[in-house]
Amino acid sequence: MSPLDKSVLGAAFAKLDLSGNDLPPSPAPSTPTNGRKYALATELVYTEHSDQYNASSMPIYQTATFKQTSGSGGGEFDYTRSGNPTRSHLERHLAKIMSANRALVVSSGMGALDVITRLLKPGDEVITGDDLYGGTNRLLKYLATHGGIIVHHIDTTDVSSIVPVLNDKTAMVLLETPTNPLIKIVDIPGIAAATHAANSTAIVIVDNTMMSPWLLNPLDLGADIVYESGTKYLSGHHDLMAGVIAINDPALGERLYFTINASGCGLSPFDSWLLLRGVKTLGVRMEKQQSNAMAIAAFLESLGFAVRYPGLKSHPQYELHWSMARGAGAVLSFETGDVAVSERIVESTRLWAISVSFGCVNSLISMPCRMSHASIDAKTRAERQMPEDIIRLCVGIEDVDDLIEDLRTALVQAGAVTVKVDGIYAGAPDGRVLGDTPVE
Numbered sequence: 442m443s444p445l446d447k448s449v450l451g452a453a454f455a456k457l458d459l460s461g462n463d464l465p466p467s468p469a470p471s472t473p474t475n476g477r478k479y480a481l482a483t484e485l486v487y488t489e490h491s492d493q494y495n496a497s498s499m500p501i502y503q504t505a506t507f508k509q510t511s512g513s514g515g516g517e518f519d520y521t522r523s524g525n526p527t528r529s530h531l532e533r534h535l536a537k538i539m540s541a542n543r544a545l546v547v548s549s550g551m552g553a554l555d556v557i558t559r560l561l562k563p564g565d566e567v568i569t570g571d572d573l574y575g576g577t578n579r580l581l582k583y584l585a586t587h588g589g590i591i592v593h594h595i596d597t598t599d600v601s602s603i604v605p606v607l608n609d610k611t612a613m614v615l616l617e618t619p620t621n622p623l624i625k626i627v628d629i630p631g632i633a634a635a636t637h638a639a640n641s642t643a644i645v646i647v648d649n650t651m652m653s654p655w656l657l658n659p660l661d662l663g664a665d666i667v668y669e670s671g672t673k674y675l676s677g678h679h680d681l682m683a684g685v686i687a688i689n690d691p692a693l694g695e696r697l698y699f700t701i702n703a704s705g706c707g708l709s710p711f712d713s714w715l716l717l718r719g720v721k722t723l724g725v726r727m728e729k730q731q732s733n734a735m736a737i738a739a740f741l742e743s744l745g746f747a748v749r750y751p752g753l754k755s756h757p758q759y760e761l762h763w764s765m766a767r768g769a770g771a772v773l774s775f776e777t778g779d780v781a782v783s784e785r786i787v788e789s790t791r792l793w794a795i796s797v798s799f800g801c802v803n804s805l806i807s808m809p810c811r812m813s814h815a816s817i818d819a820k821t822r823a824e825r826q827m828p829e830d831i832i833r834l835c836v837g838i839e840d841v842d843d844l845i846e847d848l849r850t851a852l853v854q855a856g857a858v859t860v861k862v863d864g865i866y867a868g869a870p871d872g873r874v875l876g877d878t879p880v881e
């Protein structure tokens with residue numbers, strides 16, 4: 442390289458903040474591409490900040506206000522609702538991890554969807570799935586009832602079903618994959634392409650809570666906005682509520698930031714710090730959780746239960762899921778054929794806590810129709826073919842043999858299986874056999 446080339450390159454790179462120390466604070470967009478990109482496992486734990494004491498762990502700036510040096514204000518931060526160094530640091534870290542130009546953090550996953558849906562105006566149309574998290578369904582119903590928004594629920598597992606619904610009023614297409622709790626898979630690139638072809642102003646939004654950035658990057662597949670409940674895998678310990686929004690378009694980022702500042706739902710400094718700590722172990726937690734989930738799904742399937750899990754080859758959309766994602770996640774559901782039997786199973790476990798939510802290091806068991814999805818009325822649940830007996834398992838990091846043993850005992854106690862000399866089989870001892878494969 443000639444000296445001339447070197448000086449030209451030097452001048453160009455002098456503008457780049459390769460260390461990431463000078464990244465602008467929130468509310469300015471973060472610039473995650475301004476440094477070397479490592480493997481995700483490294484990026485999760487590797488953070489840099491410009492703390493004056495070089496603290497290894499980003500400090501919690503537990504303050505509402507920031508003193509200014511002049512009467513005309515203009516400091517980097519003035520008021521925590523508008524921006525806070527701990528929150529800014531988390532936002533930049535998440536933008537990097539979520540493959541986004543900018544990330545914003547708010548007080549819950551529903552808070553994130555609330556911020557996003559404030560982009561809508563009366564008369565706008567939203568297209569979404571027919572298997573949706575109950576809280577999402579509830580917010581959309583509220584907007585349809587009180588906000589003049591038209592909401593279409595369609596089968597998002599079939600790209601062709603969205604085409605007749607798309608029109609020039611379509612403002613948003615909102616997707617979940619895998620869906621919660623029926624674990625249906627949605628073709629993100631297919632739907633994003635069909636949406637943008639039909640209406641270039643329509644925004645494709647993906648709720649990535651079930652996968653996390655460890656397993657799926659919807660922005661790389663054509664989505665315009667990704668949001669997640671940080672309450673789940675991102676934090677991993679069920680000790681905080683948070684919502685994360687990630688975008689690539691700076692103008693869209695500004696509009697979303699405006700609403701967060703205007704409405705005051707930005708994540709608190711302490712919760713930002715907790716989430717930052719949780720994110721560091723996302724990779725190791727998720728790997729353990731999904732290997733446990735795979736073993737549990739295989740165990741239940743081997744008994745003859747109808748199991749919904751994208752890690753199982755029997756999942757009808759197995760290929761589609763793996764064409765987009767790097768793993769199957771740690772949420773699965775199965776049916777027993779009998780609501781009372783399902784209730785007894787849920788109540789008979791010891792290690793599996795009866796609780797809503799997922800993504801935690803502890804394993805959880807629940808009946809979605811009674812718990813997480815109870816806000817969807819029974820008639821709508823029936824129309825959407827949600828089995829009332831469905832049991833959802835959210836798998837943690839415990840010893841997998843302990844988890845299987847606990848589940849096996851609960852299945853026997855609940856009368857969900859028939860015990861024979863050569864193994865146990867799905868189906869009640871009264872002869873109602875659901876499967877015929879013996880357990881090793």
Ligand SMILES: Cc1ncc(COP(=O)(O)O)c(C=O)c1O
Pocket residue numbers: 549550551552574576577617621648650651669670671672673682683684798
């Ligand atoms: C798929 C999905 N999206 C969004 C949410 C909302 O997140 P939060 O509880 O943090 O508001 C939940 C659960 O609550 C969820 O399961």
Ligand SMILES: N[C@@H](CCSC[C@H](N)C(=O)O)C(=O)O
Pocket residue numbers: 574576621796797798799812813814816
């Ligand atoms: N009572 C809550 C239920 C929260 S469900 C949490 C989570 N998304 C899950 O799927 O388990 C409510 O009304 O929102």
